Structures are given as C-alpha cells and as structure tokens.
Amino acid sequence: MDYPLTEARKEIKTNLKNVLIQLEYKFEPKLEIPSEELGDFSFPCFTLASLIRKSPKDIAEEIATRIKKGKWINKVKTIGGYVNFFIDKQILITSTLKSIYNKKEDYGNLKKINEKVIIEHTSANPNGPLHVGRARNPIIGDTLVRIFKAAGFDVESQFYLDDMGKQVAILTWGLGNLNSKDIPISKYNKSDHKSVGFYQIANKLMKDDEKISKEISNIIKKSENGELKTLKLAHKAYTPVLKGINKSLQRINITIDRYIPESDFVKNKSVEFVVEKLKKSKYCGNENGGLYLDLESFGIHGRNTKFFFTRSDGTTLYATRDIAYHIWKGKHADKLINVLGEDHKLESKQVEIALNLLDVKSIPKPIFYAFVSMAGGKMSTRHGRVVYLDDLIEECVKRAYEEVKTRKGLEFSEAKMKEISEIIGIGALRYNIIKVQPEKDIVFKWEDALNFEGNAAPFIQYAHARACGILSKMEKNKGIKDPDLFSLKHDSEFNLVKKLAEFPIIIDDASKGFKPHIIATFLFDIASRFNQFYRDCHVISEKNIELKKARLSLVNSTRIVLKNGLYLLGIMAPEEM
RNA sequence: GGGCCUGUAGCCUAGCCUGGAUAGGGCGAUAGCCUCCUAAGCUAUAGAUCGCGGGUUCGAAUCCCGCCAGGUCCGCCA
Numbered sequence: 070m071d072y073p074l075t076e077a078r079k080e081i082k083t084n085l086k087n088v089l090i091q092l093e094y095k096f097e098p099k100l101e102i103p104s105e106e107l108g109d110f111s112f113p114c115f116t117l118a119s120l121i122r123k124s125p126k127d128i129a130e131e132i133a134t135r136i137k138k139g140k141w142i143n144k145v146k147t148i149g150g151y152v153n154f155f156i157d158k159q160i161l162i163t164s165t166l167k168s169i170y171n172k173k174e175d176y177g178n179l180k181k182i183n184e185k186v187i188i189e190h191t192s193a194n195p196n197g198p199l200h201v202g203r204a205r206n207p208i209i210g211d212t213l214v215r216i217f218k219a220a221g222f223d224v225e226s227q228f229y230l231d232d233m234g235k236q237v238a239i240l241t242w243g244l245g246n247l248n249s250k251d252i253p254i255s256k257y258n259k260s261d262h263k264s265v266g267f268y269q270i271a272n273k274l275m276k277d278d279e280k281i282s283k284e285i286s287n288i289i290k291k292s293e294n295g296e297l298k299t300l301k302l303a304h305k306a307y308t309p310v311l312k313g314i315n316k317s318l319q320r321i322n323i324t325i326d327r328y329i330p331e332s333d334f335v336k337n338k339s340v341e342f343v344v345e346k347l348k349k350s351k352y353c354g355n356e357n358g359g360l361y362l363d364l365e366s367f368g369i370h371g372r373n374t375k376f377f378f379t380r381s382d383g384t385t386l387y388a389t390r391d392i393a394y395h396i397w398k399g400k401h402a403d404k405l406i407n408v409l410g411e412d413h414k415l416e417s418k419q420v421e422i423a424l425n426l427l428d429v430k431s432i433p434k435p436i437f438y439a440f441v442s443m444a445g446g447k448m449s450t451r452h453g454r455v456v457y458l459d460d461l462i463e464e465c466v467k468r469a470y471e472e473v474k475t476r477k478g479l480e481f482s483e484a485k486m487k488e489i490s491e492i493i494g495i496g497a498l499r500y501n502i503i504k505v506q507p508e509k510d511i512v513f514k515w516e517d518a519l520n521f522e523g524n525a526a527p528f529i530q531y532a533h534a535r536a537c538g539i540l541s542k543m544e545k546n547k548g549i550k551d552p553d554l555f556s557l558k559h560d561s562e563f564n565l566v567k568k569l570a571e572f573p574i575i576i577d578d579a580s581k582g583f584k585p586h587i588i589a590t591f592l593f594d595i596a597s598r599f600n601q602f603y604r605d606c607h608v609i610s611e612k613n614i615e616l617k618k619a620r621l622s623l624v625n626s627t628r629i630v631l632k633n634g635l636y637l638l639g640i641m642a643p644e645e646m
Numbered sequence: 647g648g649g650c651c652u653g654u655a656g657c658c659u660a661g662c663c664u665g666g667a668u669a670g671g672g673c674g675a676u677a678g679c680c681u682c683c684u685a686a687g688c689u690a691u692a693g694a695u696c697g698c699g700g701g702u703u704c705g706a707a708u709c710c711c712g713c714c715a716g717g718u719c720c721g722c723c724a
Contacts, residue, residue, distance in 0.1 A: 103667075113666055119704070149667065194724075234724045289723095359722045370648050372720055380722040387724045411718055414650055439651070439717065472686070493686090505659070508651055510717055517658070517673080522686060524659080524672040531686050539683050582663085590660065593671080600687055609683045624683095646686075 072573040073164040077141040077156045081110050084142060085152075088135045094121060105564070108146065108153030115150050125150025158563050163554045165570040169626040177572040177633050179221040179580075186222045187398050188214050189433075190408035191318070191325065192229040195307035196236040197265030198257075199314055199458040201513060203410060205438045208502045208639075210408040211323040212585040213436070215637045220580035222404070229394060230311070230330045232303055233292035234387065235285070240264065241299075241306040242285045243271030257459055261313025264306075293384050295335045317458050321495050322639040334393040340385045343393045343427070347378055350426050357381050367422050369415075376419045388416055392423050399424075399431035406583070411437045411508070436583055438507035444514055456513065466494030468519045469527075473646065489646050493527050496640040500526035503638055504589040524593050526640055529631060532596035532603075536628040537644040539608050543621055552618035561605040562623060565598040569630050576637070585638075592634040599627050 071079065078100060085098050096117050103111040114132070118125040129147040136145045136152070144155035169176045190210020193199055199207070210226065217224045231237065244267050252266035275282045291299035311328070318325065334340050344360070347353060352362045358381035365374040378389040398405055409417055417435045424432055443456070470490035477486065501518055505511060521527040557563070568591075575591045578584065608624060611617040632642040 099664080101666080104670090107667075111667090115666065115704070125704085151667065231724065236724070356722080361722080368649085370720085372648075374720090375722095377722050382722085384722090386722070411651065413719090415719055416724090418650090437651075437718095442717080476684090476686075509659085510652060512658095514658095520673065522673080525686085527686050528672095531684080535684060535687085542683065586660090590671085597671090603683075604688055607683060645684080 072570070073161055073168060074570045074574060076164075077161070078110065080139050080141045081154050081156075084136055084139060085112060085132070088132050091135060092131060096120065103151070103153060107148065107151075109156045109567075110154040112152040112154075113150060114152065118150065159555055161570060162557050162563065162566045165566050166554055166622055166626050169569065169629055170622070173629060174633060176629055177576055178219045179573060179577060182221045184222050184403040185225070185401070186217050186404040186406060187225050187227055187402040188217065188406045188408070189227045189229055189398070190214075191314075192231070193314065194231055194234065194236040195310040195314065196240045196268045197310060198259070198261040199317055201456040201458060201461050202440045202442070204458045204461065205441060205502050205507065205511070206408050206410065207318055207323050208321070208499055209436060209438055209507055209585060211639055212499075212503050212588070212637065213406060213408070213583065215639060216576065216579050216585060216588065217406075219576050219637060222580075225402070226324075226326045227398070228325045228328045229391075230307075230328050231387070232307060232330045233289070233300065233332050233335070235289060236268070237303050237307050238285050238288040238292070239271045239275065240268040240310070241288055241303045242275075242281070243267030244306045245302070246281075246284075247271065259313045259316060259459065260309035261311075261317075262457075262459070264310045264313070290384070292332065293335065295332065300332050317462065320462060321458075321499060322641070329394065331387075331390050331394070334390050334397070335385070339393040339397065340390050343389055343396070343423075344379055344385060346427055347423065352426065358383070362419075362423065362426070364419065364422055369418065369422075376423070378423070388419060388423075391416070391420050392427070395420060395424055395433060396427070396429055398433075399429050402431065405431055405433035407433045407435045409435050409437055411439050413437070434583065436507060439510045441511045441513050444512055461498060461518065462495065464515070465498045465519065466491055469494035469497065469521070472521060472527075477646075489643055492641045492643050493521070493530060493646060496526035496530055496635070497521055499639055500529075500589060503585050504593075506584070506586050526635075526638075527646070529592045529596040529635060530640070530643055530646060532599045533628060533631040533635070533642045534644060534646045535603060536599065536624050536631065539624050540621070540628065541644070542609055550618075552622045553615040554619050554622065556613065556616040556619045557623060559602075559606050561598070561602040562620070565595070565602045565623065565627060568595050568598050569626055572630055572634065588634060588637050592631065592638070595627065595630060595634065599631075602627075 082098065082100060089096055089098060094117060098112055101111045101113060112132070114125040114128040118128055126147070126149055129150050129152045132152050133145045133147045136142065141156045141160060142154055143157040146153045146155070188210055191207040193203060193206070214224050214226045244264070247267055247270055252270060255262035255266065275285055288299055288303070292303055315325070347362065348360060350362060352364070352366070354361050354363055354375065356375070359377050360379040361375040361377040363374055364376050376388070377386060379385055395405070407417065414437060421432055470486060473481070473486045473490045473493065481489070498518070504524065557566070571591065575587060579587050602623070606620055608617060608620045611620060635642045
C-alpha cells in the first residue's frame with residue numbers, strides 16, 4: 070500500500086495526464102511542490118505553452134476546468150501559468166495519522182527490496198585515533214547505512230583495513246623498537262591514543278635515520294609479499310588501535326559489520342589475477358618493468374596519466390589491491406557505495422576505469438566529503454594542530470552536561486544528567502556534521518560545534534521530549550483510542566501532519582540521491598512545526614474530549630516520526646531533557 | 647600547467663543534478679512573549695549585487711562559456 074502523499078500525487082498525475090490526452094496535448098507533465106499557501110502540488114504550463122504556442126495562462130485555465138475532484142483532489146486553482154492542486158485536508162490528516170499509528174517504528178520505511186548494498190566507510194589507517202578532519206566519514210557512512218536500510222535495502226557496512234601499508238609498518242616498527250618510557254603520555258586511557266605515540270616518534274626518527282627508514286621499508290616489502298610472520302606482527306600492532314577506533318565509533322552509535330584486511334587479497338592471490346588481466350589490456354604499458362594503464366583516453370588529464378599497478382620489481386600497489394577488493398565486493402552485493410575523502414577522487418576514478426576494463430559489472434558509487442579544517446590552517450598531527458574525534462566527543466558531552474545542569478540540576482539525579490548529556494552531546498555532534506552536504510568545506514569552530522540552539526540536534530530532541538511530556542501526563546486517561554481525527558482543524562495541526570506525511574518521500578529522496586543531510590533538514594522542519602502546534606493547540610487543557618484525543622494522537626504521531634527520523638541519523642531521542 | 651569540488655546577508659546553510667511564482671532556514675543583532683502541556687521554545691524587525699563577466703531561454707542561484715578566490719589531487723605512497 071502506498072503512503073498517503075504518494076497516493077495523492079499519483080491521483081493528481083493520472084488525472085492531469087487524462088486531461089492532457091483529452092486536450093490532445095502530447096506532454097509528460099511534471100508536478101512541483103509550491104510554497105504552502107499556493108497549493109499542495111502544482112503544474113507549470115510554460116514548457117507546454119511554448120510547444121503548442123498558446124499562452125500559459127489559457128492552458129492553465131483550460132486544464133483546471135477539466136480536472137475532476139477525486140479522493141484527494143479537493144480544489145484546483147490557477148495563478149498565471151500554473152495549475153495549483155489542493156488536496157483534501159481531512160483525508161490527508163486521517164490517512165497519515167492512521168498510517169503512523171499502524172506502522173509505528175516502521176513508519177517511513179519503504180518496502181523491502183531484495184537488493185544488497187555494501188557501504189564502505191571510515192577505512193582509516195589504523196595507526197592512531199580518528200581525528201576530526203576525517204570524522205565526517207563514519208558519520209556520513211553510518212547515516213547512509215541507516216537510510217538505505219529504511220529504504221528497503223539489505224545493507225552491510227565494511228571497513229577496508231589497510232594492514233600492509235606504510236602507516237601500519239611505521240607503527241609496527243615503533244612498537245617493536247621503541248621504549249614506552251620515551252613515548253609521551255596520552256591524556257586518554259584508550260588503546261589507540263596509547264599507540265599513536267609510537268607511530269609519531271617512529272615517523273620522526275625515520276626521517277633522519279636511513280637505517281630505520283630501511284627497516285620500515287623492509288616491513289612493507291615483507292607484508293606485500295604476504296609473509297605471514299610480518300603480517301602477524303602488524304596485526305598485533307594495529308589491533309589495539311582498531312579497538313580504540315571502534316570504541317569511539319560505538320560511542321557515537323556506529324558499528325561496523327565487517328573489517329576486510331587488505332592483505333586478504335594478497336594471500337588469496339586475487340591481486341595477481343588482477344595484474345594478469347590488466348596486463349592484457351590494450352592500454353597497458355611498461356616502464357622499466359613497472360606496469361601501468363594509460364588513462365589519457367579516459368579523460369584523466371594532468372602531468373601524469375599513467376596509472377601504475379605494479380612496481381618495477383613486480384610487487385603490487387595499494388590501488389591494485391583496492392581493485393581486487395572491489396571485484397570481491399561486487400560479487401557479494403548489487404550496489405556498492407564508498408564514502409571517501411576528496412583526496413581519493415583520482416584513485417577512485419582510476420579504480421573505476423580499471424574495473425570497467427576488467428568487465429566488472431558493479432561499479433562503486435563514491436560519496437566524497439571535504440575535509441574539516443581548523444580556522445587558521447590545516448590540521449596536522451605534527452604541529453599539535455589536531456583535534457581528535459574523542460576530543461570533540463568529550464567536549465560536546467561536557468558542554469551538554471553543563472547545559473543540563475543549569476536547566477535541570479535541581480530536578481534530575483546526577484546519573485540521569487550524565488545519561489541525558491551523553492545523548493544530547495553525541496546528538497549535537499552527529500547532527501552538526503550530517504546537516505551539511507558532504508562536499509562543502511567545513512572550518513571547525515568550537516562555538517558552532519557546541520551551539521545547542523536553533524538548527525541543531527537538541528532542538529529536535531527537545532521537541533521529542535515535549536511530546537513525551539504531554540503523553541506521559543495523559544497516560545492515565547484512556548487516551549488515543551479511536552480519536553475523531555476530523556476535529557483537527559487548526560492550521561498548525563494541518564501543517565504538522567502534512568510534514569509528517571512527507572517522511573517516506575524524504576527517505577526515498579535521501580537514498581536515491583545519496584543525500585543524508587536532507588533527513589536533518591526534514592527533522593528540523595518537523596520539530597519547528599511541532600513547536601508552533603505546541604504554542605497554538607493545547608492538549609491537556611483542551612475541554613473538547615474528541616479534539617483532545619485527536620491532538621493526543623497527533624502528538625504521539627509526531628513523537629514517532631521524530632524518533633524514527635533521529636534514529637536514521639544515529640541520534641537518540643530522550644523522553645525528557 | 648591540468649583535473650575535480652566549493653563560493654548564497656556579519657557568520658553558517660537549503661535550493662543547483664531535473665531552469666519557473668516573493669531565494670527558504672539557522673546563528674548573531676534589535677524588540678516582545680513564562681499565574682497556561684519543558685523558554686534548549688515562540689513572535690516580530692533589520693540584514694542578499696545568489697563570487698565576477700558574458701551567453702542560451704518567455705524565464706537563470708539553477709544550464710553553457712570565460713575569469714577570480716578557497717579546498718583537493720596530479721608518487722613505481724597509502
């Protein structure tokens with residue numbers, strides 16, 4: 070069964086199409102959503118007008134007079150060259166609230182489809198804790214995971230684990246050769262923070278000492294050759310780091326289904342297979358033994374169009390293994406999504422071309438995000454200009470705690486304040502990152518990150534808590550059983566319901582367009598309209614019992630949509646705050 | 647030098663793919679609203695050459711071309 074607004078749109082479109090056929094206009098109409106007061110759906114006649122050489126205004130009127138009223142179509146009005154459709158408010162109210170009441174936490178979700186999607190995200194080098202520069206990655210990734218699940222897909226999240234690269238090699242060397250006395254003490258009692266010092270010092274030493282540099286190169290070489298002993302050492306080195314990263318992710322409600330080590334593709338020889346096949350490509354060239362694809366004819370320009378996939382000594386490169394990984398992924402899913410920093414754009418393109426040359430069907434859809442920088446320059450571990458994800462989490466929660474304490478210090482217990490500030494702080498953090506489209510640069514400022522008012526998660530959580538407040542006060546009354554929904558007549562009520570009705574469409578748009586941020590905007594809108602309703606339409610003090618019940622039902626529906634929506638963003642919905 | 651992304655009020659941002667009706671919001675500012683369901687809220691006011699210049703179109707923030715600024719990449723690194 071369709072959701073109410075989808076059904077309404079269908080009816081209007083069918084009706085409109087029929088009228089166009091009647092008038093013998095061959096034209097595929099496109100419906101728009103106008104601003105509220107103009108109507109619910111709108112058909113602009115301008116394009117059609119230029120085709121048949123008639124004035125848009127005349128066409129609009131011609132069409133409007135022929136549109137029949139239906140279950141949904143209540144009124145048709147023309148303004149200039151527009152045909153504006155008004156849908157029946159009562160039908161929308163009753164069908165939407167019933168739909169929410171029936172589906173509950175399932176409301177908004179689209180029909181299950183038998184399609185598997187693998188979303189690769191985070192995939193950070195396991196040499197230290199996650200920092201804010203890349204913090205968009207897990208948040209965008211996890212939000213996409215949740216959105217695609219809601220859109221009916223079978224979703225698996227994957228972390229591609231670079232266990233044989235330079236970064237892990239440096240860490241491995243550091244842990245094997247440095248004395249923990251010489252490592253600066255971390256302020257966090259977390260395994261990733263404890264390890265990163267070894268990496269940093271080793272990194273520094275390597276630059277001045279050729280011997281060390283050579284030893285590290287050796288580690289890399291050995292792991293590339295698939296030498297198990299070295300890979301085991303590396304595994305031992307990065308595992309605690311990964312554990313720490315995982316812990317941070319868990320705290321912001323992110324779990325990764327599967328970690329895929331890069332070395333797997335060396336061990337199972339699938340990289341060799343990739344090399345063998347690419348060798349046969351007509352774009353393959355050889356430079357002193359190193360093999361490359363010439364990508365000039367694929368629109369790759371710049372100083373160097375050569376995409377090397379082996380070194381002169383025959384060993385493979387990161388990108389080669391990435392190709393093997395993607396071939397493997399493609400066999401296990403119908404759709405692939407990769408969340409990547411914008412620095413991976415070229416590499417991603419190269420892999421895509423290679424996959425095409427290898428006749429691989431499933432080409433990944435990359436979602437690129439711009440880095441988070443700090444006011445005054447780039448983030449850099451060396452210059453101490455780094456803010457870790459853990460720093461950000463701590464600061465957000467701490468600030469949330471202060472807010473909770475000033476507001477509810479007398480009312481809530483210490484434990485409750487702690488619990489709520491965790492929910493609010495984490496929510497604010499995730500929301501702040503997801504509300505902006507990924508490709509936009511973000512300059513990190515504490516004032517912005519810690520602002521809990523306006524377009525921020527606490528605003529939405531607050532609306533949810535308010536709704537819960539009303540419901541809990543009314544619990545003793547019989548409540549929502551068989552409310553007469555026709556008694557909802559106030560504009561604020563209708564405006565809210567109309568927005569609630571859009572939820573499934575928003576999920577559809579967000580998944581089809583890979584746009585997690587529109588969920589955030591939508592929820593802000595709901596919360597905003599709920600606050601207006603809250604102002605205009607009192608529930609508890611309402612004397613008319615039928616109206617009171619109907620409003621209660623609306624409050625409960627709003628609560629459900631807010632909760633479901635926040636869930637998509639990985640944000641908890643507190644019942645009080 | 648070349649490729650890709652971004653440029654919307656003091657600050658942040660939606661809309662751009664798929665051109666359409668007065669460019670939506672938020673922060674900050676100013677002025678109001680708690681004997682009434684949580685004021686992390688609500689209402690109002692001020693604030694925009696949609697980076698700049700051309701073009702296409704009945705119509706351009708949106709499409710095309712050129713330029714400017716910022717980010718990012720152009721390793722037999724990962």
